Amino acid sequence: MRKYWFIFSLYWQEGLQQRSSFFVDRFRSFVVLISFYYLWTALLRGRSSFAGYDHSQMITYILGMSILRGLVFASRTYEIAGEINHGRLSGYLLKPVNFFVYTFFRDLSEKSINLVSAIIEVIVLTCLFHLDIRWPRDPSTWALFLLAIVGATVLYFLLSFMVGCWGFWTAESGGPRFLFELTLEFSAGAFFPLDVLPKGLQHALQMMPSPYLVFFPLHVFLERLSPSQLINGFAAQLFWIGALSGITYWIWQKGLSFYGAEGS
Amino acid sequence: MRYLRIWYRLALNSYGVQASSPLSSFGYLLGKLVRITFFLVFLSAIFKHTSALAGYSLEEAALFFLTFNLVDILAQLFFRGIYGIRSMIREGDFDYFLIQPVNILYRVSFNMIDFLDVVTVIPVFVITYYVLRHIPGGINGHRLLLYILLTLNGLLIAFAIHIVVASFAVLTQEMENTIWIYRDLMTLGRFPADIYDAPMRGILTFVIPIAVMTSFPAKAYLGKLGSGWIWHAFFVSTISIILSLWFWGFSTRRYTSVSS
Numbered sequence: 084m085r086k087y088w089f090i091f092s093l094y095w096q097e098g099l100q101q102r103s104s105f106f107v108d109r110f111r112s113f114v115v116l117i118s119f120y121y122l123w124t125a126l127l128r129g130r131s132s133f134a135g136y137d138h139s140q141m142i143t144y145i146l147g148m149s150i151l152r153g154l155v156f157a158s159r160t161y162e163i164a165g166e167i168n169h170g171r172l173s174g175y176l177l178k179p180v181n182f183f184v185y186t187f188f189r190d191l192s193e194k195s196i197n198l199v200s201a202i203i204e205v206i207v208l209t210c211l212f213h214l215d216i217r218w219p220r221d222p223s224t225w226a227l228f229l230l231a232i233v234g235a236t237v238l239y240f241l242l243s244f245m246v247g248c249w250g251f252w253t254a255e256s257g258g259p260r261f262l263f264e265l266t267l268e269f270s271a272g273a274f275f276p277l278d279v280l281p282k283g284l285q286h287a288l289q290m291m292p293s294p295y296l297v298f299f300p301l302h303v304f305l306e307r308l309s310p311s312q313l314i315n316g317f318a319a320q321l322f323w324i325g326a327l328s329g330i331t332y333w334i335w336q337k338g339l340s341f342y343g344a345e346g347s
Numbered sequence: 348m349r350y351l352r353i354w355y356r357l358a359l360n361s362y363g364v365q366a367s368s369p370l371s372s373f374g375y376l377l378g379k380l381v382r383i384t385f386f387l388v389f390l391s392a393i394f395k396h397t398s399a400l401a402g403y404s405l406e407e408a409a410l411f412f413l414t415f416n417l418v419d420i421l422a423q424l425f426f427r428g429i430y431g432i433r434s435m436i437r438e439g440d441f442d443y444f445l446i447q448p449v450n451i452l453y454r455v456s457f458n459m460i461d462f463l464d465v466v467t468v469i470p471v472f473v474i475t476y477y478v479l480r481h482i483p484g485g486i487n488g489h490r491l492l493l494y495i496l497l498t499l500n501g502l503l504i505a506f507a508i509h510i511v512v513a514s515f516a517v518l519t520q521e522m523e524n525t526i527w528i529y530r531d532l533m534t535l536g537r538f539p540a541d542i543y544d545a546p547m548r549g550i551l552t553f554v555i556p557i558a559v560m561t562s563f564p565a566k567a568y569l570g571k572l573g574s575g576w577i578w579h580a581f582f583v584s585t586i587s588i589i590l591s592l593w594f595w596g597f598s599t600r601r602y603t604s605v606s607s
Contacts, residue, residue: 107524107531114531118538125401125542126393134396258374265378269385280392 086180087188094192109200116149116208134279139217140305144276146205147301152273153201154232155239155296157194160186163247164256170346190240217305224306231300234320239296241327251338272298292323353449358460365462376463383416401541406481407569408539413475415536415561417498420468422505428458429509430526432516442604452595455513494568500584501560507587514598520605536561556583
């Protein structure tokens with residue numbers, strides 16, 4: 084396990100070295116936070132609630148959304164397709180490391196940097212605008228929230244690793260990945276709470292894994308779920324993790340048998 | 348005429364590059380369309396819970412969003428070349444362009460024409476036309492002309508910002524990410540500028556004129572922009588272009604070649 088923590092540390096240092104890219108990424112996140120803060124504030128002006136969210140719940144959702152975007156969606160799995168296309172994957176296959184675990188720890192370093200930064204941004208915004216955050220009333224909510232974000236992180240990793248594996252079959256995975264990430268962010272509730280959408284669309288989205296990335300953990304935090312909804316949510320998250328683990332492993336094995344190590 | 352031929356040739360080259368990776372291009376194209384669709388769905392969903400956003404109806408709020416898209420997409424379509432300025436400098440292409448008998452700013456700006464945006468902008472035009480028809484009063488010739496002029500004015504300001512970004516790249520051979528900061532700031536123009544509080548609105552009107560680029564055309568069409576602000580918009584674009592061209596001249600005069 085030590086070697087993976089070493090990989091984590093190496094990528095942490097690399098992440099902090101590429102400062103301009105890091106700041107631009109964080110700036111993007113901050114602009115999204117600012118624009119949605121103002122949008123919801125404008126919508127809540129002169130009324131006590133909007134779509135079932137009172138002011139503090141909506142503000143908490145927006146701030147939590149920013150933190151979860153930094154944690155869940157921060158990833159370096161986009162590099163996998165390039166590593167396959169340019170034959171660099173061969174180097175990893177020859178090393179005494181499990182590529183799957185290797186990429187997970189590489190992702191963790193990216194996530195941890197972004198998480199720290201996102202928390203700082205949220206604190207700055209909270210102090211600047213004197214925001215009223217709705218903290219959980221029941222201490223056990225913190226444990227459930229932690230569990231939900233661990234599930235969300237694993238779920239996103241599986242999805243994005245699977246998309247990275249497209250590199251085995253095509254050198255043109257950039258466009259499909261762009262489409263995948265956009266669709267996922269919107270359907271995860273990473274821009275707005277999904278229960279703002281029409282009921283039919285909400286039900287359709289519930290059939291997908293994406294709501295369990297941001298929307299579900301934030302609903303856990305806001306204590307908007309009944310015990311049965313909590314159980315169903317965690318069961319769905321677990322189901323998707325299990326199903327996607329199997330599918331991703333199958334795609335990875337298929338891809339490896341197809342891999343010609345071109346470019347290495 | 349010669350410059351039109353050059354543009355046509357560069358456009359053909361760009362088309363060749365994008366057509367050589369059809370799957371990737373298709374993914375990007377679909378992604379751009381999906382993003383616009385999602386935001387329109389989101390806007391319409393918001394209006395299921397309220398009748399107004401900062402005093403604007405659904406059609407009016409959609410007009411702001413579509414105007415933002417028009418300026419953003421057209422800027423990407425025409426000035427995409429600026430995005431690659433740093434690699435042009437690093438790989439020596441910039442030096443090669445300098446000895447070509449063509450204006451260097453023109454050559455750099457139109458080096459890449461994003462055909463995916465040609466396809467993306469068509470549905471945006473169609474939806475904008477649909478929305479304009481559904482705004483009370485329908486399509487009004489005088490206001491439409493003002494809307495088009497102010498949208499083109501917004502595009503001119505976007506061009507000035509692109510020139511400043513290119514100038515910084517020539518001057519420092521760095522700042523590769525500056526253009527993305529501009530793109531991120533542009534997203535603040537997705538919604539009517541009236542949703543922001545006074546200090547933020549002031550910044551978006553006078554410091555980084557995103558509101559002038561995206562909100563002013565829509566407000567003018569809705570008859571909610573005073574003539575003083577219309578003159579302000581044209582003043583901002585004129586000053587921006589003059590200053591950016593001066594800065595471009597300043598930067599290129601100090602360029603001493605780095606790679607060829």
